């Protein structure tokens with residue numbers, strides 16, 4: 605069997621690994637202590653927050669089939685949220701999400717999806733890959749502790765483009781294309797309360813403010829019922845303030861949330877923050893997964909199509925189609 609290293613255990617890496625597992629020897633490398641990437645959940649004391657992707661929708665038959673298989677196993681559930689749109693602090697529109705155009709979340713948490721997909725896979729956690737080098741016509745990878753792993757016939761990097769650039773060999777055919785791809789940042793403010801707060805929505809899109817999204821996290825199905833909110837900054841504000849201290853960001857975003865919702869949040873019990881340098885990307889017209897068959901290196905992830913969960917999945921399907929004949 606050919607040996608494949610997959611760097612990154614977000615949805616794109618895990619989808620790829622599961623599909624290739626029966627025809628190749630797959631080894632994962634993941635820099636974090638858990639799998640799932642931006643399909644993420646953080647626990648703080650008795651509170652839990654999906655601090656990455658908030659929900660996902662389904663447009664293509666391939667993804668529908670995949671989501672249906674997870675639904676059957678109770679790994680994803682529908683979130684029939686009361687959705688609202690704010691223009692600054694003015695509520696301008698409400699709508700009930702329902703079965704006609706379903707919105708899904710991982711169950712009981714967003715990171716349940718990664719945990720499920722990674723079962724029985726060979727995964728090296730807490731292992732950040734720092735370089736990829738050729739050795740006797742194969743590839744070896746070196747991690748941040750100086751350990752080398754190899755030899756691999758193929759390497760697939762399922763990570764954001766700026767992180768690819770740091771480690772991929774310069775002979776990669778599409779090296780220059782990667783340099784110009786810019787992902788957008790985002791801050792996620794995580795708020796936990798000892799009491800419930802009544803809002804006329806469970807999920808809200810906010811315009812004309814420095815925050816762009818509010819989820820009542822505890823309103824998602826099968827969640828821990830301690831009242832939690834996730835508030836996302838706009839990408840623009842995050843990119844302009846990426847070097848601000850955590851405390852300053854928390855204070856600023858809490859004030860902005862107060863301004864939009866016209867509520868006093870001074871009794872908040874938990875206030876935490878996630879700084880996403882590479883949160884998402886707008887729709888890419890000209891990109892696709894980058895596959896260098898001569899060098900047996902491939903790069904995929906949501907960013908090469910659109911910064912959405914479904915596209916992370918689809919990007920790895922495209923890699924499989926193209927490399928399967930070489931395995």
Ligand SMILES: Cc1cc2nc3c(=O)[nH]c(=O)nc-3n(C[C@H](O)[C@H](O)[C@H](O)COP(=O)(O)OP(=O)(O)OC[C@H]3O[C@@H](n4cnc5c(N)ncnc54)[C@H](O)[C@@H]3O)c2cc1C
Pocket residue numbers: 611612613614615616617633634635636639640641642643655656657658659660661731732733734762763764767771790792836880882883884904905906907910911912913914916
């Ligand atoms: C705040 C936020 C809100 C979002 N909301 C939505 C939403 O509502 N709906 C939606 O559809 N999408 C949303 N998204 C986007 C969605 O989360 C992504 O499209 C999707 O999860 C990306 O999956 P991926 O596998 O491409 O990448 P990732 O999930 O980023 O996976 C990459 C993995 O690679 C690892 N890694 C990186 N570099 C290295 C290295 N050198 N060595 C080892 N491991 C490495 C990372 O730790 C990570 O686990 C949101 C994202 C964010 C951040």
